Amino acid sequence: MNSKKTSAVSRERYNQVIENIDNLPSLPAIVSRLIQVVNSPDSSADDAAKLIERDPALTSKMIRLANSAFYGIPRSISSVASAVVILGFNTIRSLALSAAVIKMFSSVHSSVIDKDCFWKHSITCAIAAKTIVRHFMNVRMMDPESAFCAGILHDIGKLIFNEYVNDGYREACQYASANKISLLEAEKLILGIDHAEIGRIIADKWALPLDLEYSLVYHHRPQDADKLNDLVTTIHLADVMAHRLGCGLWENEYFNDEWKNTRTVLQLRDDDYKKISESLAENVEKSIEFFTIIN
Numbered sequence: 449m450n451s452k453k454t455s456a457v458s459r460e461r462y463n464q465v466i467e468n469i470d471n472l473p474s475l476p477a478i479v480s481r482l483i484q485v486v487n488s489p490d491s492s493a494d495d496a497a498k499l500i501e502r503d504p505a506l507t508s509k510m511i512r513l514a515n516s517a518f519y520g521i522p523r524s525i526s527s528v529a530s531a532v533v534i535l536g537f538n539t540i541r542s543l544a545l546s547a548a549v550i551k552m553f554s555s556v557h558s559s560v561i562d563k564d565c566f567w568k569h570s571i572t573c574a575i576a577a578k579t580i581v582r583h584f585m586n587v588r589m590m591d592p593e594s595a596f597c598a599g600i601l602h603d604i605g606k607l608i609f610n611e612y613v614n615d616g617y618r619e620a621c622q623y624a625s626a627n628k629i630s631l632l633e634a635e636k637l638i639l640g641i642d643h644a645e646i647g648r649i650i651a652d653k654w655a656l657p658l659d660l661e662y663s664l665v666y667h668h669r670p671q672d673a674d675k676l677n678d679l680v681t682t683i684h685l686a687d688v689m690a691h692r693l694g695c696g697l698w699e700n701e702y703f704n705d706e707w708k709n710t711r712t713v714l715q716l717r718d719d720d721y722k723k724i725s726e727s728l729a730e731n732v733e734k735s736i737e738f739f740t741i742i743n
C-alpha cells in the first residue's frame with residue numbers, strides 16, 4: 449500500500465470512528481448523576497442511595513455485589529443505603545459505571561475481539577490496579593476503587609474499533625503482529641487514531657472524572673501525563689501484569705522497555721512485584737463472580 453493511499457484509507461476510517469462515537473448513547477442519567485454526587489463534597493451516602501434505588505436492576509446488582517465473596521464483607525447487607533456506607537462512594541461509582549458500560553457494549557459482535565476475553569482482561573487489570581494501590585497504600589495517595597474503575601474502562605476504545613471499523617481493526621492487529629510494532633502504533637497507522645485517544649473522546653462525551661479520563665488516555669504512555677502520574681502508572685503496570693498473567697488480548701501489546709520504566713516510576717522492587725503477583729493470582733478467580741453479577 450503506498451503512503452498516499454494509506455493515509456486516505458486511515459482518514460476515512462478515522463472519520464467513521466468519530467462519527468460513530470458522536471452517535472454513541474449517553475451514559476444512563478442515573479449513572480451520570482451518580483458520578484456528580486460522588487464528586488461533590490456536599491453529597492451524603494443517603495443522596496447516592498436514593499439515586500440508585502430509582503433503578504431496580506442497579507439496586508439488585510449493588511446488593512448482590514456487596515454480599516459477594518468479591519468484596520468479602522462479613523455481614524449480610526440488605527439495603528442500598530448500607531451498601532453505600534460499607535462499600536464507599538468510589539466503589540458505588542465504579543459498579544454503576546462498569547455495569548452501564550458492559551451493558552452498552554453487550555451486543556457488540558465479537559469478530560475481532562473476543563468479548564469474554566476483553567472483559568476478563570479489563571477485570572484482571574482492574575483487580576491488579578487495586579492490588580497495586582493497596583500494596584503502596586502507606587506511601588502513595590491513591591484510591592483503590594478509582595484504580596479499579598479505571599482498570600475496567602481503560603481499553604474501552606478497542607470496543608469502539610471492534611464495533612465500528614471492524615475490518616480496519618483486524619488489519620491493525622495483523623499489521624502489528626506482522627511488523628512487530630505495538631498495537632497502539634498499528635491502530636494509529638491503519639485507523640488514524642489509537643484506542644487511548646478514543647478514550648479521551650469518550651471521557652469527554654460522558655463527562656468522566658479526571659482520574660478516569662487520564663487512565664484511559666495515558667495507560668500506554670504514563671510518562672506523558674502532566675498529573676495523576678502515580679495512578680496512570682499504576683494502570684499501566686496493572687495492564688502489563690494482566691498480560692503477563694495470560695489475560696491479554698494480543699501478545700505484542702507491550703514491550704520490555706515500557707515495563708522497566710514503570711517499575712522505576714513506582715519504585716517497584718522484585719519482592720513488591722512478587723507479593724502483588726501472588727495476591728493478584730488469588731483475587732483473579734473472584735473476577736468471574738464480579739462479571740456475572742454486573743453483567
Ligand SMILES: [Fe+2]
Pocket residue numbers: 602603643667668
Ligand atoms: Fe490499552
Ligand SMILES: [Fe+2]
Pocket residue numbers: 569573602603687
Ligand atoms: Fe489493556
